[in-house]
Amino acid sequence: MxxxxxxxxxxxxxxxxxxxxxxxxxxxxxxxxxxxxxxxxxxxxxxxxxxxxxxxxxxxxxxxxxxxxxxxxxxxxxxxxxxxxxxxxxxxxxxxxxxxxxxxxxxAAPLVYVTPEKPTIELGTEKTVMCKVYNFYPKNIFMQWVQCHKSSSKRKVLKIWKKFHENSDGTYNETSLLTLNPKMEDNENIYSCIINHRSLQTELSRNVTLIVTGQ
The missing domain is CATH 2.60.40.10 (Immunoglobulins)
Structure with a gap:
């Protein structure tokens, strides 16, 4: 058998x-x-x-x-x-x-969204962007933010804050917050929230494009 x-x-x-x-x-x-x-x-x-x-x-x-x-x-x-x-x-x-x-x-495959998708930050200030992954199972999940520079292929993994939550139906949510305090050369850089999970055949990503304005 x-x-x-x-x-x-x-x-x-x-x-x-x-x-x-x-x-x-x-x-x-x-x-x-x-x-x-x-x-x-x-x-x-x-x-x-x-x-x-x-x-x-x-x-x-x-x-x-x-x-x-x-x-x-x-x-x-x-x-x-x-x-x-x-x-x-x-x-x-x-x-x-x-x-x-x-x-x-x-x-259960995760649903993912990021906000804001096009954050505008005045030089010398900071702003937090959020990546929320929800309704996934099992709870083991890999989540990271990566900075992609507009003028090169370099990728930089960034430090983030994460919060985990269990739902009443047995699925899970995870929220990741990334605080940006950019320089002018960071204007139009792309920040990617990247997800890997057992339910996915390939990694899942959601991007935000940073807009930096002068003071």
Missing amino acids: RTSVVSVLRDEDVAIHCDVSGLNPGSAIAVLWRRTSENGTEYDVYNYIDEKETSYRPGSYIEPKEVRKGNAELHLPRVQISDEGVYTCTVINTPNSAEGRATLQVS
């Missing part, structure tokens, strides 16, 4: 494989799906016993006609963060049984 790590974004549908071989079609077949959460609590997800289906997780199902072909794949619609965990598939084909496990990783 195959085991794997299955990754899915929140609100997407997912299928968790459970393949078995050597079934005796003349004997009774039962399929039991259970989930173990991060804290070790076990939950019934779906049972198929004596050709009767019981779905404990709303919307979960297998294809009964596929079971005797060795396919006990579990389908979960609109996956949520609460569905994350280790799934155990137990197939009983009297007098034999087999078991396999798969880890379901659920991610």
